[in-house]
Structures are given as C-alpha cells and as structure tokens.
Amino acid sequence: KKSQKNYNLLTRLAFGAGRTLTESFRLAQMEAVVLMLEEHECEWVEALGKDLHKPRFETVLCEVTPVKNEAVHAMNNLKKWMQPQPVERNLSTTLDECRVVHEPVGVVFIRGSWCSPVQMCLVPLLGAIAAGNCAILSPSEWAAHTAELLHRLVPFYLDNECFHVILEGVNDLPEVFELKFDHIFFAGKQNRLGISAAHTLTPVTLIIGGKNPCYVDRECDIGTTAQRLVWARFHNAGQSLVAPGYVLCHAQVKARLVQAMKSCLIHFYGSDPRESKSFGRLINLEVFNRVKDLLWRSGKVAVGGQVVEAEKYIAPTILTEVTESDLIMHQEVFGPVLPILTVNDVDEAITFINKQEKALCVYAYSTNTKVRPIIFETSSGSFCSNDSILQSLMVTLPFGGVGASGMGSFHGRYSFDAFSHRKSCLLRSARLECVTYLRYPPYEDHNLSLIAWASTHSQRSRGWCQIM
Template sequence: MNSPPSPSPSRWFKALRRTRLGEPCLKTYPLECVDVLRRARVAFRAGRTITEVFRLAQLEAVVRMLEEHECDFVDALGRDLHKPMFETVVSELILVKNEALHAINNLKKCMQPQHVEKNLSTTLDECLILSEPLGVVFIMGTWCSPVQTCLVPLVGAIAAGNCAIISPCECTAHTAELLHRLIPFYLDNECFHGILAGTIDLPEVVELKFDHVFFTGNREEGSRIARAAASTLTPATLILGGKNPCYVDQHCDISITAQRIAWARFHNAGQSLVAPDYVLCHTDVQPRLVQALKCCLMQFYGSDPRESHSYGRMVNLEIFNHTRDMLWRSGKVAVGGQVMEAEKYIAPTILTGVTESDPIMQQDIFGPVLPVLTVNNMEEAITLINKQEKPLCVYVYSSNSKVISRLMSETSSGSFCSNDSVLQSLMVALPFGGVGSSGMGSYHGRHSFDTFSHRKSCLLRGTRFECVTYLRYPPYEDRNLSLMTWASTLSQKSQGWCQIL
C-alpha cells in the first residue's frame, strides 16, 4: 500500500505559519485519546502498515521533517531549555536521522523471516522466526531530550510495522506543540498521531489498552506507567533515570578525563538521564581532578557561564528549586554554585566533601551539579556502587584494562562505558536500556525493531513421516518409548535434541 498523498502546498504553508507563530495547542483529553486510538486500530487492522513500501515512505518522511524544520526545532528547544543550536542538532536531530537512515537501509533484512537450526526430526521441515508488528503502540518522551526520546522509538515502531501515538512531555511545551503540529503533515494521518497529555494523565491514557507502551523518564513516573500497563497486561519498555556512577582511577589522563566528564555532566545544563551522576576517585586524585574540571568549565563556558551561548537553563522552576535545594544541602561548593531564579539559571557546580547521606546522593540529579566523593581503592568504589540501585549507566576512566574489566564485571547497569561518557547510549548498533530499577527493555537500531515486534515461532511441516511420528500416539507402549528415547540419545550426540512428535 502506498503512502497517502502529500498535503496541498497551501495546507503545508498554513501549518508552517502556525508553527512559527507559536499558536497554542489545546491539551488532548482522554475522550479524544479514545478516538485517536480507535482510528489507529482501524488502520492497523486494515493492514495499512504492513508493506515495506509504506514503512520506507514513513521513515523517509521523518527524515524530511527533521531536515525541513531544523530551524523550528532549534527555536523550540531554545525556548524550552535555552538549548544551544549545536546541542540540538548533534544530540537530538542527527541522532534521530541516523536511526531513521539505519532503519531504511536495513528494513528489508529486518523484515525477512529468520531461519533457525534444524534437528533430526525437522530435517525436511521449515523452522523460522517471523517478526510481526504488535499493533498500536504508545510512546512517551521525556523533557531532558524531548525530540530524540519521542522520535527514536517512533522510528523503531514504524520500521516494525506498527501504528503509533506519541506524547511529548508537557514540560517542554514548545517542542511538544511543534511535534504535535508537524506529525500530521508528514506521517500517515490514520496510523500516527501526537497527543498533548499531562504527566498526571498518562497512566489514564495507558489504561486505554495499547499493544505496547514505551516510556522514558524518572523512576516515580515510570512506576505509575508500569502499574497502569500491568492492569491491562500491556508489555512495557521503561528507560528510567538513576544515579550513574563514574569511577576515576589513579592511572588515567586527568585532563582528558576531566574534559569528557565535564562535557557529559554539563551538556544541556546537566539535564540528562545518562550523564555521570557522581564521581568516585582516590583521595590523592581529587585535588587534581577538581582543578582540571574547573579549567574545563572555564574553557567551555568562560568566566561567567550565564553569559555563554553554549550553556542552557533549567526546564522549569520545579526542577530548578529541587536542584538548588539539593545543592545547598550537600557537601561544599568547589566550583560554581551561583543561582538566579528569574532565569532558572544554576551555574556548573562541582561539590566536594559529599557523604553518602547527603540529599544529592539520595536522589537523581537533573541539573548541572557534580558531586565528587573519595574512596581508598577500587574495591571500596565497587562496594559503594553496588549498595545503590542498579543504574542506567556505569562509567570508568582508567588506563589499566584490569580495572576496567573489574568494574564492568563486578557491577550491574543498563550500559557501561570506559574512558568516555554518554556515547554508548547514542550508538545505533548497541542496545540501550535499563536493568532493575533503571528500567526494562532496550532500543536503538535493530533492537528497536525487535522491541516493537512479536517474534513468532513458525514450524512448517509436511505429512510424509507419519510412519515415524505415529510412535507418539496412544495407546502408549514400552517399545515405542524405547525407540523415542534411543532416537533422542542419538540426536543429543549430533544435531541437538530430537523429538519424534
């Protein structure tokens, strides 16, 4: 089935004009969500999303939308997060385009049935795994990275042949409204929809019964989403925040380490699910590391980060106040610490003298604050990490491969990266997701396709060997059991377990 015709030029320019003027969009209420879900279900049952041609057309439309409205996305994220153009393009738009292009280039391969190894009893049969779309999926993004957390999962849902409804976070209102307006002008109007639901309304929407829900956000909201999904037996993927530890070994390049940690922590004004949440380092390393971090901040943002065009702001006063309160009640400010409520500004801040009982170590940090704690050795660092809930990411900086290997094998996390930060969460080829309290499920590249697919086991048999398979039928006889046991024993020694059934 071909993709629907493009809207007329006059309609397209009208949408563009509305977007640029910032015309307010009304909140989507549950009754409207019911209608949107109904339309999507009708479209899916009609087989609208099944063909490769349709999926390719929709993926290409996602790429066009990002390219043709790059300036609008930059403007929207600038309004919502004071996000620099460089960060918007690199960490939001390019990331989504890479995912879409990867899906386009690999779609045919992903859609092909996967043939599996046969055994003695299935030699003349066909054994395969068929990836079929789940149906209508619900995707909820987060305010930290509102474009990529909505559109990267959407790419996977489209590639897998689903209909989808996305809900950008209300905290980033301008970006949410932009996505809400552009999606109908680029994607199929029956299969793909954007809604504007408040955070407190999301569980109610989830209870409408989707075929899969995909949520990115904090643990508290994720728990509510999971409970709502469980009430209707809806499978869920949850990408949740956590306290991502970063161990800095005595044997590492301090200047490079400081640059990479500072970039990861203070990118987007520290509003990230994957940034290092706290640093663990040896007492002897701390003074050099803090000094190197201070130099990096001067190099990145100048003597007054508030005047820098490369530094953002907190998304709203609630997040600002929460971060400021944790900052004021924890450790000692070694660098930064300045705040300005009117601008929702918190300077890039490094804390020392932090203890495990401080507020900054008890809650996730969604702001530009980096606590630096000291440990006596690597074993103590591993023990401290394992005392916490399983994080989304673990980072280690060391030139010693044995240190890296121990951190990787003796801690548990959704992802792991040595001598850099964040990049493992952006790679198309690597699955990204949480474990334990940091989430469940994963996505990116082929892993997104699998997340939004049901892998159906298929055995295609003939009727030519009834002279053998009759052994399974009653009345059961000892002779038949002996023959089946003998055949299974032979199969174990050669091609795998054999069942003459």
C-alpha cells in the same frame, strides 16, 4: 479522553486494514521523519532553545542527528530484519521448516522525556514504524514548545491514520493507558504509569534512569578525563538520563581532577557561564528548586554554586566533601551539579556501586586494564570506559536499563525487536508418518525409548527444534 478514544480507534482500524505491513510503507514513513527534521531544523533549534535554552550545537548533535542516524540505519537494514529467521531442525523435522517470524504487535504508545524531547520521542517511533506498527506519540508537556512542534509537524509528514501526537499531562496518562495498547514505551520516573500498564497486562519498555556512577582511577589522563566528564555532566545544563551522576575517585587525584575540571569549565563556558551561549537553563521552576535544594544541602561547593531563580539558572557546580548519606546521593539530580566522593581502589568503588540501585550507565576512566572488573562485577544498563554518553547514541548497541533503571532496550535492531512479536513457526510436511507414529497411543516402552533418545540427541545439538 474522548479524543484519545478516537485516535485509538483510528489507529486500530488502520492497523487492522494492514496499512503498516509493507516494506514500502515503512520505508516511506521513516524517510518522512528524516525530511521533517531536515526541512524544519531551524524550528527544532528554536523550540529547544525556548524550552531548555539549548544551544543549536547540542540540539543538532544530541537530538536531530541521532534520530536521522536511527532512520538511515533502519532503512538500510529493514529488508533483512523483516525476513523470517530459520532455526536448526532435528531428524524428525528434516523436511519441515522451523522459523521465527517477526510480526508487529499492533498499536503502541510512546511517551517521550522532557530532557531529550526530540530524540526520546522519535527514536522509539522509528522502531515502531520499522516493526510495522501504528503509534500514538505523547511528548512531555514540560518541553511545551517542542511538544507543540511535534503536534503540528507530524500530521504533515506521517500517515494521518496510523500515527498521532497527543498533548496530555502526565496526570492524564493512567486514563489514556486504560484504552489498551499493545506496547508502551515510557522514558522518565512515573511508577504509577507502569502500574497502570500492568493492570491491562500491557508489555512495556521503561527507560527510568538513576544515578550513574563514574569511577576515576589514579592511573588516568587527568586532562582528557576532565574534559569528557565536564562535557558529559554539564551539557543541556545537566538534564540528561545518561550523564555521570557522581564521581568516585582516588584521594590522591581528587585535587588535580577538581582543578582540571575547573579549568575546563572556564574554557567551555567562560568565567561566568550565565553569559555563555553554550550553557542551558533548567526546564522549569520545579526542577530548579529541587536541584537548588540538593545543592545547598549536600557537601561543599568547590566550583560554581550560583543560582538565579528568575532565569532558572544554576551554574555548573562541583561538590566535594560529599558523603554517602547526603541527600544528593539519594536522588537523581537532573541538573548541573556533580558530587565527588573518594575511594581507595577499584574494589572499593565496585563495592560502593553495588550498594546502590542498578544504574542506567556505569563509567570508568583509567589507562590501567585492572579496572576491567567493573564491567563484569557491576550491573547496569550500559558501560563506557574513558568517555561518557556516547554508548547511548550508537545505533548498533542496545540502550536500556536493568532493575531500578528500567526494563527492555531500544536502538537499531533492538527497537525493531522491542515492537515486534517473535512468532515461532513450524511448517510441517505430511510425510514421514513412519517416524511420528511413535508418539501415538497405545503407548509402548520401546517407542518411548526411541523418542527419548531422539530428544536427548537434539539437546546435545544446540538449537535443534524439539517437536516430533
């Protein structure tokens, strides 16, 4: 804890000295993040291979590339983001300036997740850098090799006074939070960390996750749907915040969908996925045992089901005959198991989804536009039709949860906003006192009428600044 106090003090001093405020500094730090990824790509692949048995393809596609895209997007738009945003004025402020200024919040704390240990550390870090903050980064200790690599490389590429990586277990974080930060970004399920942040009135961005529903309509391309669902659910051995958590499909397409998904699994991973170089492993025995328990206590295995504890291996598994009361429908899986339930129509699917906690993502596969009500009649952090996960990788879309799946959002401009304070600024002129005198005592009804009229006029012209 003493070293964390030292890091906190160093970053406070660096921020107070204004080291992070210039556009050139921010650009240089973001360029350094890209360079760190490019010059050590093999080491990132090796670290994630050791932590998650993650194939190189998935590491480059889902970890390294999204971070580089975020950095390039931020560097290309930083000048525009940093500029004050003017707002409309009313008659009494015609000679004044009304603007919103984005200023950095200060020192931020970023806790990454173990399921996407590079992306969920460095993407929010880029937002903090772009907004002009100092940051302390805490990668998950479960992805130990990736955490060690971040701890070793970040000091060689980023400013040593403004940015630090600490290796702390999740049980130590409440004490770390007591050191007081200006914003906390956290990915994962740890409610007590949110409570710890609340004790110091620290604003938070929480990416919590949840069970992401996926509706498959009877009018859909079964082959394409199966391929996209199988990839989304079983990449990284199912350890993803944004993977489909369960499928709601029509009874008349269920058998065809299961068969198509079985064919996809054989095509993707061979007859024995355990031998495939494209299929990962679970992060540790704690996760393995929890997923195995959910698998054995829910529904009926239609495909897969094999487990090997010594390798932390669970085969890609599809469950049928699952009921709403099954244990797997009440816990986030974070493993290669996909439950399938049946519904009669899209309205029943919407009713089912709305009975659950709000999800991080909702998915729908259909060639029929009648499923569009799912967008408007359900609430979730994001929505994607006829594919899965891709909406969470787009730098121009905000990514975050709602309700039980989290609060706040990030990616691109939304990351910049998450780590910025939007300060209202009115730069008044000393002139036009012949108008503003109306607000001064002694109060007169005639003056009040004039001010009320001006105020009413402003309300009808949206966006006018109301100060007189």
